[in-house]
Every structure is written in structure tokens, then in C-alpha cells.
Amino acid sequence: MNTEIAILGVGMHPWGKWGKNFVEYGLVAARAALADAGIDWRKVQFVSGAATIRCGYPGYVAGATFAQALGWQGAQVNTSYAACASGSQALAAARSKILSGECEVALVIGADTTPKGFLAPQKGERPDDPDWVRFRVGITNPTYFGLYARRRMGLYGDTQEDFARVKVKNANHGFGNPNARYRKRFSIDEVAASAMVANPLRLMDICATSDGAAALIVSSLDFARRHGRGDAVRIAAISTVAPTFASEILEMPDLATDSAVAAEAHRFRSALPRKAYEEAGIGPADVDVAEVYDLSTALELDWYEDLQFCPRGEAARLVREGVTSLGGRLPVNPSGGLACFGEAVPAQALAQVCELAWQLRGAAGERQVDGAKVGITANQGLFGHGSSVIVKK
Amino acid sequence: MGKSKVAALPGWFSLDGEPHLIGSRCTACGTYYFPVRTMACRNPACGKDDLEQVPLSRTGKLWSFTDACYQPPEPFVAPEPFVPFAIAAVELEHERMTVLGQVTGGIEVSQLRLGMTMEIVLEPLFADEATESLIWKWRPV
Numbered sequence: 065m066n067t068e069i070a071i072l073g074v075g076m077h078p079w080g081k082w083g084k085n086f087v088e089y090g091l092v093a094a095r096a097a098l099a100d101a102g103i104d105w106r107k108v109q110f111v112s113g114a115a116t117i118r119c120g121y122p123g124y125v126a127g128a129t130f131a132q133a134l135g136w137q138g139a140q141v142n143t144s145y146a147a148c149a150s151g152s153q154a155l156a157a158a159r160s161k162i163l164s165g166e167c168e169v170a171l172v173i174g175a176d177t178t179p180k181g182f183l184a185p186q187k188g189e190r191p192d193d194p195d196w197v198r199f200r201v202g203i204t205n206p207t208y209f210g211l212y213a214r215r216r217m218g219l220y221g222d223t224q225e226d227f228a229r230v231k232v233k234n235a236n237h238g239f240g241n242p243n244a245r246y247r248k249r250f251s252i253d254e255v256a257a258s259a260m261v262a263n264p265l266r267l268m269d270i271c272a273t274s275d276g277a278a279a280l281i282v283s284s285l286d287f288a289r290r291h292g293r294g295d296a297v298r299i300a301a302i303s304t305v306a307p308t309f310a311s312e313i314l315e316m317p318d319l320a321t322d323s324a325v326a327a328e329a330h331r332f333r334s335a336l337p338r339k340a341y342e343e344a345g346i347g348p349a350d351v352d353v354a355e356v357y358d359l360s361t362a363l364e365l366d367w368y369e370d371l372q373f374c375p376r377g378e379a380a381r382l383v384r385e386g387v388t389s390l391g392g393r394l395p396v397n398p399s400g401g402l403a404c405f406g407e408a409v410p411a412q413a414l415a416q417v418c419e420l421a422w423q424l425r426g427a428a429g430e431r432q433v434d435g436a437k438v439g440i441t442a443n444q445g446l447f448g449h450g451s452s453v454i455v456k457k
Numbered sequence: 458m459g460k461s462k463v464a465a466l467p468g469w470f471s472l473d474g475e476p477h478l479i480g481s482r483c484t485a486c487g488t489y490y491f492p493v494r495t496m497a498c499r500n501p502a503c504g505k506d507d508l509e510q511v512p513l514s515r516t517g518k519l520w521s522f523t524d525a526c527y528q529p530p531e532p533f534v535a536p537e538p539f540v541p542f543a544i545a546a547v548e549l550e551h552e553r554m555t556v557l558g559q560v561t562g563g564i565e566v567s568q569l570r571l572g573m574t575m576e577i578v579l580e581p582l583f584a585d586e587a588t589e590s591l592i593w594k595w596r597p598v
């Protein structure tokens with residue numbers, strides 16, 4: 065059974081801190097994706113929105129909010145919330161509708177407006193909510209990134225300089241990306257001179273939060289062919305698997321892992337791409353380009369191993385040797401990644417797919433990965449959410 | 458007269474005797490939980506409902522560590538001025554689980570190494586004029 069769908073159009077609103085309503089960003093991204101696809105908005109039969117929890121009720125019903133903003137035209141709407149993987153779940157919902165024959169063409173969209181500083185929990189005293197409890201104890205998101213980074217240093221001999229190399233690489237990649245928020249090159253020394261946040265990670269090792277929006281127009285392969293777009297890039301896999309008990313690694317927002325007394329410990333991050341490879345019928349050796357969730361520089365290195373680009377413990381070598389830089393064998397985060405974008409939660413997983421679509425079309429300009437035919441994304445968020453999407457020519 | 462001492466997270470650790478975390482153990486499959494769990498065992502191969510409250514190991518091996526150089530947002534209650542603190546993730550060998558917590562005051566990241574033995578102590582998380590709210594912290598043995 066063919067489970068592929070076509071990406072007819074992609075669009076983004078540039079990342080930044082623009083101080084506007086998230087709906088405005090979404091509109092810009094949606095119109096850009098529609099124009100890119102050459103599809104009239106009234107032809108779209110399904111609007112699949114990724115929710116934002118920071119923008120009130122319109123954010124909870126993002127699919128309907130965007131459908132109304134573009135002008136109600138009778139399409140079905142849906143909204144998905146899955147933390148950082150919300151965009152991928154919205155995309156998976158659209159794929160299901162398309163493959164079941166319920167619709168032929170869909171808009172998938174996510175947008176966010178974010179507050180300054182640390183992402184804080186919702187207000188009120190809630191000792192039953194692990195997210196409230198960990199902030200009470202003083203455990204922020206960078207705490208987890210710091211723990212993972214220190215573990216790499218202790219187990220594999222990674223250095224803070226290795227982590228800085230990831231930032232230098234991603235800053236180089238994103239320098240010319242018009243949708244990136246931070247377009248500035250950095251040296252290893254500049255990263256090392258930035259303030260320590262969660263030892264061994266510094267300010268320049270950790271991604272910010274941003275406003276932004278990303279949208280895709282996706283369709284059945286048949287619809288694409290009928291509209292002269294038989295050559296459109298395709299989505300070959302969308303993995304949004306949940307973790308398997310017991311957890312091996314401390315995950316946000318928990319204060320403890322599962323106990324592995326009665327069940328083997330599993331690494332959630334590895335499970336996400338494994339399922340995507342299986343679904344697409346390809347392996348890591350087939351991948352030409354990747355967009356991974358570099359919430360921290362060191363976390364990008366974890367992803368190399370979870371994506372099976374190298375054996376466990378060898379990721380720092382890939383960045384030292386330039387393998388994952390533009391011009392290398394397997395460029396990672398040619399967009400500049402979260403290092404250059406900052407995180408706009410419901411839009412981020414879709415932004416990763418947008419970048420792969422541009423790369424596979426050969427339309428990525430100065431950040432083009434030569435001859436890219438297969439790309440993969442990887443992302444992970446709170447409460448057992450994550451995704452990995454494979455896009456191919 | 459000293460301040461009265463209360464648990465910042467009631468039921469998460471003992472206030473009497475040698476300090477230890479309080480967890481749960483599934484009587485069917487032996488899986489441990491922290492904090493205390495009263496509902497069903499989460500091991501999908503088990504699914505039984507009988508969980509007993511148990512003390513967790515007081516010591517473990519340092520899995521990883523970091524620190525908080527900046528003041529965390531609310532509901533964290535910060536002293537004035539904010540004092541950075543180290544944070545440890547400690548593997549409890551018997552329970553085969555890793556538990557996070559602050560490191561006892563005055564210990565810096567430079568004094569920590571992966572694999573070190575760490576033990577539970579109780580220290581103030583925050584205080585007002587009458588009450589000290591205690592939390593578990595990890596201290597190198």
C-alpha cells in the first residue's frame with residue numbers, strides 16, 4: 065500500500081520577536097504555502113492546525129482560527145496538540161484524511177507567539193503536575209540539556225569546544241536564511257565567552273524561544289499528478305510513536321526515570337527515527353540531509369546517534385570533521401536549526417519539513433545541499449511527544 | 458526557638474529519622490515509582506493495581522550533573538539575592554531508576570564526577586519567618 069503524500073507548497077513567516085498575534089504569522093505562512101502550491105484557498109478541503117497553549121482559546125482551536133482568518137469556506141478542521149511534535153501530528157492527521165480518501169488537499173499549519181526568557185509553567189499551585197513540581201524544585205529546561213551534555217563529556221570525552229562547533233556550524237548555515245531570526249556568524253571563542261547557563265552549556269549553546277509560523281499544502285499523489293505536479297517532493301514517513309516503558313533517560317518534565325526492575329530500559333529519542341526509517345523502507349545510509357531539534361548544541365550530537373548517523377559516542381567526530389556541515393557528506397540543520405531560529409513550538413516541526421522540501425527541490429539557494437534526494441527530521445518535546453518525518457524526491 | 462520544618466513537597470520524603478525519598482513498589486512486578494503512585498502499575502506487561510509505599514535507597518551513583526546559574530521562574534521561590542546551585546541526577550542501583558534533585562549548598566560542579574556516590578540530605582528549599590520548607594538534596598559521600 066502506498067502511504068506517500070505530495071508536498072505541493074510550503075511557506076513560513078520569518079522567526080523573531082515581532083510582538084504580533086500568532087494568527088497574523090499564520091496567515092502569512094498559509095498564503096505563502098498556497099501561492100507556492102498554486103492552489104486557490106477555496107480548494108483546500110481540510111485544515112490541520114497545530115495548537116499553541118500560550119495564545120488563549122484561539123490557540124487551542126488553531127485549525128479553526130486559521131480557517132476563519134483565511135475566510136470560512138466549509139473545509140473540515142482539526143487541531144492537534146503534542147508539544148514540540150504538534151506540527152507533525154497535524155501533518156499525520158492530514159495524511160490520514162488524504163490516504164483514507166476523505167480529502168485530496170489539505171493545509172497544515174502552526175504558529176506561535178512566545179514570552180521572553182525561560183518557558184515557565186502555567187500559573188496556580190499544582191503539586192500533582194510534574195511540570196509545576198520541577199520548576200518548584202528549580203529544574204528548568206536547560207537543566208535537562210546540561211545533564212545530557214555533561215553525560216556526553218563523561219562517557220565519550222566530548223568537550224565544550226565540540227558543543228561550540230555545533231553552534232558555529234549552524235550559525236554559518238543560517239546566516240543567509242531569510243526566515244531565520246539570528247543571522248550572525250560566531251567563532252568558538254565567542255561561544256566560549258557567553259554566560260554559563262547550565263554547566264557545561266552556555267547561553268550560545270541553548271536555543272531561545274521565538275515567534276514564527278510554518279505551513280504546508282499537502283495532497284494525494286493523484287491530485288498532484290492531475291495538477292501537473294507529479295514531480296512534487298513526497299512525505300514518505302511520519303513517525304510520532306510514544307515512548308516504551310521503561311524510560312532510560314530522564315525526560316522533561318520528570319524528576320525521575322521509570323524503574324527498569326521489571327522491564328528493559330528504552331531510549332525514546334532512538335525510537336522516533338527508527339519507526340520513520342521502517343515506514344519509508346530506507347536506512348540512515350540513504351539520508352542526504354537532516355533537520356534535527358538542536359534545543360542545545362550537545363543535543364544535536366545526541367540526535368546524530370539516535371538517527372544512526374554514527375555509532376553511540378562518535379557524534380563529536382562528525383562535527384569536528386565537517387561531515388555535518390554544508391559541503392560535507394551529510395549536512396545537518398542546513399536551515400541553521402533552532403540555533404538560528406529559536407523555538408516556535410507548534411510551527412517548528414513544520415518548519416523542519418519546509419526546509420527539507422526546499423532542499424529536495426534544489427531551491428535552498430546558498431544553503432543548498434547538492435543533489436539531496438532524501439531528508440529526515442527529528443524532534444522531541446515534553447510528555448512523551450516527538451516526531452521524525454522523511455521527505456524524498 | 459527554631460523555625461518549624463515542613464516538607465516543601467509533602468509525602469515525597471521522610472521528615473523523621475534518616476532522610477529518604479518515599480516511593481511506591483508494585484507488589485506484582487516489583488517496579489518502583491517516585492514520587493508515590495497510587496494508581497495502576499505503568500509497566501504495560503503488568504497492569505496490576507497493588508502498589509505499596511516504600512522507602513527508596515538513600516545513596517546512588519551520579520549519572521550526570523549541571524547547575525542553575527540563573528534564577529528559575531515561579532513557582533521556584535528564590536532567596537534574595539539568588540544563589541546558583543548545582544543539580545544532580547543519581548542512579549539508584551536497587552530501584553534501577555534515576556532521580557533528579559538539587560545538590561547540597563556550597564558544592565559546585567567542579568567538585569562532581571560521573572559515578573560518584575551521592576546520598577540524600579534534607580535542606581531548606583525556601584523559608585519564611587516561621588517555617589522552613591525542606592526538600593531532598595544530593596550530597597557527595
Ligand SMILES: [Zn+2]
Nearest residue numbers: 483486498503
Ligand atoms: Zn507492576
